[in-house]
Amino acid sequence: MAGSLSVTPTFELQPSSKKATLQSNYLTNFDFLNQYLPDTMEKEFGRYGDRSIGSFLRNMSAEIPSNSDLIKWSEEGRLHTKYINVTSGAAITSDTATLTVADAGITACNFRIGQTVFISANASAVANRAIITAVSGLTFTVAYYEAGGQTFALGAVVTCFVYGSEFKKGANGMQGSLEAETDIFEVSPIIIKDKFAISGSDMAQIGWIEVEGDNGMGYLWYLKSKHETRLRFEDYLEMMMVEHVEAEAGSGAIAVTGDVGNKGSQGLLSSIEERGNVWSGGVPSTLNDFDTVLNRLDKQGAIAENTIFANRTFSLNIDDMLAAQNSYGVGGTSYGLFDNDEQMAINLGFTGFRRGGYDFYKSDWKYLNDATLRGGLVGGVVNGVLVPAGSTNVYDQVLGKNTTRPFLHVRYRETANENRKYKTWLTGSAGGAQTSDLDAMEVHFLSERALCTLGANNFFIFK
Numbered sequence: 001m002a003g004s005l006s007v008t009p010t011f012e013l014q015p016s017s018k019k020a021t022l023q024s025n026y027l028t029n030f031d032f033l034n035q036y037l038p039d040t041m042e043k044e045f046g047r048y049g050d051r052s053i054g055s056f057l058r059n060m061s062a063e064i065p066s067n068s069d070l071i072k073w074s075e076e077g078r079l080h081t082k083y084i085n086v087t088s089g090a091a092i093t094s095d096t097a098t099l100t101v102a103d104a105g106i107t108a109c110n111f112r113i114g115q116t117v118f119i120s121a122n123a124s125a126v127a128n129r130a131i132i133t134a135v136s137g138l139t140f141t142v143a144y145y146e147a148g149g150q151t152f153a154l155g156a157v158v159t160c161f162v163y164g165s166e167f168k169k170g171a172n173g174m175q176g177s178l179e180a181e182t183d184i185f186e187v188s189p190i191i192i193k194d195k196f197a198i199s200g201s202d203m204a205q206i207g208w209i210e211v212e213g214d215n216g217m218g219y220l221w222y223l224k225s226k227h228e229t230r231l232r233f234e235d236y237l238e239m240m241m242v243e244h245v246e247a248e249a250g251s252g253a254i255a256v257t258g259d260v261g262n263k264g265s266q267g268l269l270s271s272i273e274e275r276g277n278v279w280s281g282g283v284p285s286t287l288n289d290f291d292t293v294l295n296r297l298d299k300q301g302a303i304a305e306n307t308i309f310a311n312r313t314f315s316l317n318i319d320d321m322l323a324a325q326n327s328y329g330v331g332g333t334s335y336g337l338f339d340n341d342e343q344m345a346i347n348l349g350f351t352g353f354r355r356g357g358y359d360f361y362k363s364d365w366k367y368l369n370d371a372t373l374r375g376g377l378v379g380g381v382v383n384g385v386l387v388p389a390g391s392t393n394v395y396d397q398v399l400g401k402n403t404t405r406p407f408l409h410v411r412y413r414e415t416a417n418e419n420r421k422y423k424t425w426l427t428g429s430a431g432g433a434q435t436s437d438l439d440a441m442e443v444h445f446l447s448e449r450a451l452c453t454l455g456a457n458n459f460f461i462f463k
Contacts, residue, residue, distance in 0.1 A: 065414035126151040200430035241451040275456035303388035310384035311368035386460035
């Protein structure tokens with residue numbers, strides 16, 4: 001049988017000695033080995049800048065090891081006692097009176113016979129000084145030093161505090177003594193976990209990309225997602241210490257069983273709302289507003305240096321408030337110190353100010369501005385937090401002694417054989433791991449920690 005030659009295609013491609021589009025050398029479909037390869041940028045562009053929000057606790061707290069499921073500490077109580085809801089059973093001009101303490105949480109009056117008290121009416125500008133002659137339960141009896149006797153009416157609400165004592169010659173000493181007032185607080189560490197996984201097959205497919213590495217710029221192969229998992233986990237470590245709350249009795253979290261943690265732990269915001277100072281209804285925007293904050297701080301620890309971590313709205317309000325103090329700045333931009341150089345870039349912001357003996361430093365808190373976190377919320381908005389600088393003395397129940405600590409510190413679990421501050425390990429059968437028959441590499445992250453907010457009465461939260 002004679003052979004035959006197909007006439008399709010009608011010609012074979014023949015290279016040409018000249019760069020010309022001839023019928024014999026023209027390619028209409030070229031999917032592979034194309035000399036015009038795409039010009040791929042090897043560096044990934046960070047369109048959202050530094051996406052991590054972890055910085056607050058890194059700068060404002062200390063990290064201290066702990067080896068218990070419960071962390072307890074005590075804080076000193078007030079040195080002096082003041083009752084603000086007291087009523088007298090005597091009429092105006094009486095030389096003696098029996099007064100009853102009705103302050104919330106008070107079960108017995110700790111005034112003592114022989115002490116001298118200052119008594120001031122809450123609703124008027126009248127006051128008395130008196131000596132205590134008897135104390136029983138929630139009542140105490142006084143004799144007034146003024147000849148005109150009691151200056152306020154029967155049943156009027158007054159404030160009382162002790163300012164000293166007086167005894168006759170040859171009299172016995174003070175009856176009874178006062179024990180130091182302390183408050184005991186406690187938190188429980190919580191376990192935080194995350195994981196990154198990649199199959200062994202994907203690990204064998206080479207593909208490099210330049211990213212912001214662990215120690216700056218660097219190239220990653222298949223571990224791009226591992227890198228982001230680590231950054232995300234480190235943000236979680238901070239956000240848990242800031243946001244978390246204790247699970248309340250009867251809550252759904254308490255009822256959950258299994259591997260899900262259900263006890264919770266008190267974070268920074270919860271601590272301030274429970275034991276600190278809360279500014280509601282916006283942010284302080286005038287000097288009078290900050291004077292209110294000062295007056296409150298005077299009644300607490302009177303810590304002279306404080307840092308305000310603010311969102312964008314609060315930060316700009318502070319800038320505008322300080323700018324308005326320059327009488328030449330109305331309608332212009334003359335506030336601040338500069339040489340009026342037309343080439344200069346005007347600084348329209350402030351980093352801090354002093355008022356009434358207090359120094360306030362201002363810092364933007366990225367967590368409150370981040371669009372994927374607290375930025376842009378309508379409900380539950382936190383505009384900023386005022387954190388006292390310096391350190392305080394507390395009695396550590398574990399160490400059994402007084403110790404100096406910053407107002408914020410993170411306690412993480414650690415013993416001689418186990419450090420759970422920041423653990424990471426590999427499992428699987430790929431990427432160097434040989435712990436199971438899983439054809440993948442899993443990178444695990446774990447930390448067990450809690451935040452101790454010491455002296456929360458010196459903190460402010462602005463909502």
